[in-house]
Amino acid sequence: MSNQGVTVHHGEEINNSTGVSNKKLLMWAFLGSDVMFFGTFIGTFMAYRNKSLNGPYPEDTLDIPITSVSTFVLLMSSLGVVLAVHYLKESKMGLAKFWLILVIIMGMIFMGFQVYEFTHFAHIGMTPQANLFGSTFFTLTSLHGAHVSLGILWLIFLLYNEYKGNLTSENAIDLELAGLYWHFVDIVWIIIFALLYLITAGDGVPPGGLPWTAGH
Amino acid sequence: MSILKDLFHYDGNGWWRIPKTEEAKANPKLEHPFGKFLGMSKDFLIFITSGKGHASPAYYWAIAIILGLITIVEVWWFDVEGLRYLLVPAMLFFSLVKFILVVAFFMHLRFDNKLYSNIFVTCMIIGVFIFSLFLVLSAFHGLGN
Amino acid sequence: MSSILGPKQFQIPRIFPRPMSHSGIWYWLGTVDHKKIGTMYGIVSFFWFIMGGIEALLIRVQLSQAENDIISPELYNQLFTMHGTTMVFLVVMPLSAAFFNWLIPLQIGARDVAFPRLNALSLWVFIFGSILMNISWFTGEAPNGGWFGYPPNSTIQFNPGNGMTFWVLGLNVLGVASIAAGLNFIVTIINMRAPGMTMMRMPVFTWMTFITSILIVLALPILGVAGIQMTGDRVYGTNFFNSEAGGDPIFWQHIFWLFGHPEVYILILPAMGIVSEILPTFARKPLFGYTFIVFSGAIIGFMGWFVWSHHMFTVGLGPAANTAFTLSTMLIAIPTGVKIFNWLATLWGGSIKFTTAMLFSIGFIAMFTIGGLSGVTHAVSPSDAQQQDTYYVVAHFHYVLFGGAIFAIFGGLYFWWPKFTGYMLNERLGILNFIIMMIGFNLQFAPMHWLGLDGMPRRIYTYAENMGWELSNLAATVGGFLIAFSVLIFIINVFISRRNKKLASGDPWDARTLEWSISSPPPHYNFVNIPQVEHIDDWWYKKYPELLEGSPKQTKSAKATVEDTSNVDESKIHLPDLSYYPLFVGIGLSIAALGVIYSYALVTIGLILVFWGCIGWSTEPVNEPHEKHH
Numbered sequence: 001m002s003n004q005g006v007t008v009h010h011g012e013e014i015n016n017s018t019g020v021s022n023k024k025l026l027m028w029a030f031l032g033s034d035v036m037f038f039g040t041f042i043g044t045f046m047a048y049r050n051k052s053l054n055g056p057y058p059e060d061t062l063d064i065p066i067t068s069v070s071t072f073v074l075l076m077s078s079l080g081v082v083l084a085v086h087y088l089k090e091s092k093m094g095l096a097k098f099w100l101i102l103v104i105i106m107g108m109i110f111m112g113f114q115v116y117e118f119t120h121f122a123h124i125g126m127t128p129q130a131n132l133f134g135s136t137f138f139t140l141t142s143l144h145g146a147h148v149s150l151g152i153l154w155l156i157f158l159l160y161n162e163y164k165g166n167l168t169s170e171n172a173i174d175l176e177l178a179g180l181y182w183h184f185v186d187i188v189w190i191i192i193f194a195l196l197y198l199i200t201a202g203d204g205v206p207p208g209g210l211p212w213t214a215g216h
Numbered sequence: 217m218s219i220l221k222d223l224f225h226y227d228g229n230g231w232w233r234i235p236k237t238e239e240a241k242a243n244p245k246l247e248h249p250f251g252k253f254l255g256m257s258k259d260f261l262i263f264i265t266s267g268k269g270h271a272s273p274a275y276y277w278a279i280a281i282i283l284g285l286i287t288i289v290e291v292w293w294f295d296v297e298g299l300r301y302l303l304v305p306a307m308l309f310f311s312l313v314k315f316i317l318v319v320a321f322f323m324h325l326r327f328d329n330k331l332y333s334n335i336f337v338t339c340m341i342i343g344v345f346i347f348s349l350f351l352v353l354s355a356f357h358g359l360g361n
Numbered sequence: 362m363s364s365i366l367g368p369k370q371f372q373i374p375r376i377f378p379r380p381m382s383h384s385g386i387w388y389w390l391g392t393v394d395h396k397k398i399g400t401m402y403g404i405v406s407f408f409w410f411i412m413g414g415i416e417a418l419l420i421r422v423q424l425s426q427a428e429n430d431i432i433s434p435e436l437y438n439q440l441f442t443m444h445g446t447t448m449v450f451l452v453v454m455p456l457s458a459a460f461f462n463w464l465i466p467l468q469i470g471a472r473d474v475a476f477p478r479l480n481a482l483s484l485w486v487f488i489f490g491s492i493l494m495n496i497s498w499f500t501g502e503a504p505n506g507g508w509f510g511y512p513p514n515s516t517i518q519f520n521p522g523n524g525m526t527f528w529v530l531g532l533n534v535l536g537v538a539s540i541a542a543g544l545n546f547i548v549t550i551i552n553m554r555a556p557g558m559t560m561m562r563m564p565v566f567t568w569m570t571f572i573t574s575i576l577i578v579l580a581l582p583i584l585g586v587a588g589i590q591m592t593g594d595r596v597y598g599t600n601f602f603n604s605e606a607g608g609d610p611i612f613w614q615h616i617f618w619l620f621g622h623p624e625v626y627i628l629i630l631p632a633m634g635i636v637s638e639i640l641p642t643f644a645r646k647p648l649f650g651y652t653f654i655v656f657s658g659a660i661i662g663f664m665g666w667f668v669w670s671h672h673m674f675t676v677g678l679g680p681a682a683n684t685a686f687t688l689s690t691m692l693i694a695i696p697t698g699v700k701i702f703n704w705l706a707t708l709w710g711g712s713i714k715f716t717t718a719m720l721f722s723i724g725f726i727a728m729f730t731i732g733g734l735s736g737v738t739h740a741v742s743p744s745d746a747q748q749q750d751t752y753y754v755v756a757h758f759h760y761v762l763f764g765g766a767i768f769a770i771f772g773g774l775y776f777w778w779p780k781f782t783g784y785m786l787n788e789r790l791g792i793l794n795f796i797i798m799m800i801g802f803n804l805q806f807a808p809m810h811w812l813g814l815d816g817m818p819r820r821i822y823t824y825a826e827n828m829g830w831e832l833s834n835l836a837a838t839v840g841g842f843l844i845a846f847s848v849l850i851f852i853i854n855v856f857i858s859r860r861n862k863k864l865a866s867g868d869p870w871d872a873r874t875l876e877w878s879i880s881s882p883p884p885h886y887n888f889v890n891i892p893q894v895e896h897i898d899d900w901w902y903k904k905y906p907e908l909l910e911g912s913p914k915q916t917k918s919a920k921a922t923v924e925d926t927s928n929v930d931e932s933k934i935h936l937p938d939l940s941y942y943p944l945f946v947g948i949g950l951s952i953a954a955l956g957v958i959y960s961y962a963l964v965t966i967g968l969i970l971v972f973w974g975c976i977g978w979s980t981e982p983v984n985e986p987h988e989k990h991h
């Protein structure tokens with residue numbers, strides 16, 4: 001029996017050796033790669049913890065209550081994505097759109113908090129140039145923010161397609177991939193929140209560091 | 217030995233395998249003095265992770281509520297002066313739990329093809345291993361001063 | 362990228378029509394065919410090979426005599442920096458990628474890689490990234506901080522100008538290309554195998570590609586982060602490596618070698634795969650210990666993560682760390698040794714044919730063993746303290762990277778050239794090429810061992826007259842020109858063979874793996890019928906089934922013949938259409954990177970190009986609707 005007519009469907013779910021989706025495999029491998037990306041930044045941050053020579057130090061800057069709120073928003077947006085995927089698979093388009101819109105809004109709220117936080121820090125003199133804490137903190141959180149922004153753009157693009165009728169239960173995998181990405185960004189924030197905020201927030205003047213008072 | 221096996225969920229197929237369905241629970245039942253307690257906690261684990269209602273939104277809501285509660289505990293822990301000395305291990309533990317909850321249930325690794333888990337876990341192991349090693353080196357071997 | 366495959370096809374308006382022709386420049390710019398992409402990888406990286414070679418020759422000319430002043434110290438710094446960077450990132454990695462592209466789909470019995478357009482993206486990002494890095498020559502400020510860019514020598518305080526910024530941005534752009542390619546090949550190898558091709562039936566080259574891809578995907582992000590931090594320090598005034606603010610230059614060394622040591626296995630594992638394909642073909646017996654070779658490769662890939670600090674024995678990590686890394690480094694020699702003995706055992710008792718490809722592979726084993734042994738001598742941290750930053754190290758890594766990777770790549774070129782092009786390379790010129798390269802190589806790099814042990818430091822632009830180093834350095838220079846001559850012979854060989862066109866059959870070497878079961882060059886759809894695989898070296902046993910029944914040698918003539926493509930209904934096989942979006946994303950990325958140096962306007966333009974390319978890409982159907990059959 002000749003299989004001359006067999007077509008190659010690239011990026012689709014058939015004709016492969018393990019029975020898993022090519023795209024989803026790509027996404028997981030990419031997330032594995034992103035683990036190393038954020039891992040290096042987090043490693044940098046931890047290695048340089050308490051090594052700044054001048055202020056402002058974490059205890060002068062970090063504001064846990066505000067960040068807790070934005071953390072909570074991002075955590076709940078993860079629930080939104082998983083529900084959006086669920087309803088899309090069941091072809092409940094109204095609910096799927098509702099949750100997707102909510103996720104996008106929550107992502108934007110999170111970014112709003114970050115913008116507020118960054119301007120506030122800059123106002124009291126903590127910039128990427130100020131000290132080691134500033135350098136490590138800003139690179140890590142701003143690249144996480146870049147990931148969130150990219151995720152928001154991706155979700156908006158999918159939402160647009162949902163309204164156009166292009167995104168249906170048949171290709172729910174496209175939303176599922178965006179969801180995987182979104183959850184990953186969320187777990188990175190879970191770790192950032194624990195390490196960069198909760199653990200670090202009490203750090204004062206390290207040995208050898210100059211004291212710092214606001215207004216310098 | 218059998219206590220050890222129960223503790224680490226040795227079900228005849230492997231360690232740490234919490235059965236994915238009610239039907240796949242260990243048989244025969246646990247017999248030693250701790251058996252009842254261990255059995256109950258294991259049943260509870262199976263119940264919450266078995267995918268009973270895996271496909272229902274209520275299940276996702278339950279996970280999200282647990283995640284939210286853990287976050288509240290984290291922030292509370294940070295605020296209590298008397299618990300500060302345990303802050304680092306506690307935060308590592310809580311963020312690990314949250315990490316596992318999101319990866320296993322929101323990202324479906326627990327119910328998806330094992331290939332995805334293998335890929336992701338390999339990357340996690342290498343990442344965690346080398347960056348811990350790096351932090352140890354930088355802590356003990358004069359990085360910075 | 363998601364591609365929306367819903368009921369109503371939605372596309373953003375096109376600025377240019379989708380290229381549809383199957384010839385001409387537009388075809389090459391828009392191609393998603395893994396064979397064309399592999400060819401372009403090969404040509405571009407061979408061009409950089411010549412450029413890197415010219416840089417090396419200039420270095421050798423300068424060092425040929427004591428107190429030479431042909432080249433200024435500043436230019437010398439730029440030359441050795443760009444020589445190293447070019448050879449690692451623009452030559453060995455992409456030349457390996459050319460082989461990946463050409464061979465992986467053929468060896469696993471697929472019609473293309475899993476994501477053809479992503480594959481095109483890797484190519485274009487690589488090409489524009491390599492151009493970005495080399496633009497710096499025209500600004501007069503080429504990178505000059507060494508291929509590892511150690512601070513403080515590479516920080517803005519001590520190295521003003523744009524040179525190292527070009528370097529670090531170029532590496533970041535190239536990293537994107539490598540990661541995209543690595544992800545693509547991981548998915549391809551896991552998911553696109555022909556029916557029956559289990560993991561343990563894959564050719565060794567495919568296995569090594571798989572392990573290399575995993576290393577690429579995990580190691581390059583670390584370099585990316587190092588690059589972002591270095592860019593931050595140089596352009597935006599952050600403090601990562603600024604010791605005035607408490608930053609630590611040693612920290613860069615850690616991060617760079619966390620990437621850099623897996624990187625050396627990224628360079629050598631594909632070469633090991635190539636050799637493992639050539640040796641059994643010309644020894645006419647199966648590879649000895651297939652499973653051992655595969656698992657040693659995997660163990661090398663894993664252990665390669667835990668040895669990075671052996672590059673830093675002399676920075677003062679303390680005795681405990683030095684001992685631990687000495688041990689782990691010596692341990693990693695074991696799986697490598699296992700491979701060498703397996704290759705030797707493959708040769709043992711075979712009826713060996715000394716073709717050019719075979720000679721290069723045997724040369725690889727010998728040279729790589731020498732390089733590996735000198736590597737073990739600086740795995741021992743006390744002896745490394747003597748060798749650090751001397752020419753001994755230069756000798757070591759040229760023995761493993763030139764004597765290893767480049768020899769294997771040349772062997773692979775001679776071996777697979779008939780498959781790539783459809784005609785044979787001239788064997789006589791090939792053997793001449795091998796002999797001259799072998800002599801030149803040893804003449805150039807063997808003297809560096811004793812130069813180094815005698816104390817000649819690396820990266821110096823000249824040396825005093827009475828050091829007794831003149832003769833060895835002169836020999837090395839002569840050797841360098843011999844290597845250049847041998848590469849010239851290769852180029853001449855290509856042109857002569859192209860003119861004389863001794864056509865190759867589909868299976869000119871009577872080889873073992875699936876790529877030889879189709880015509881040379883392969884049709885654009887590769888396999889008429891996707892093969893059904895039953896054994897390791899499936900094609901070999903399809904040809905000589907009596908070998909499976911215990912016959913010691915093939916007794917009958919080949920049973921299977923190369924696939925006939927004369928009456929294939931091509932309209933029934935369809936492959937993805939061309940796409941120009943990967944090209945634009947590649948251009949956009951490089952423009953954005955250039956903008957980091959020059960102006961935010963360029964960054965904006967670049968990012969808009971990338972964004973437009975991504976949206977266009979993800980809304981573009983794989984095949985144009987009017988072409989759809991059934």
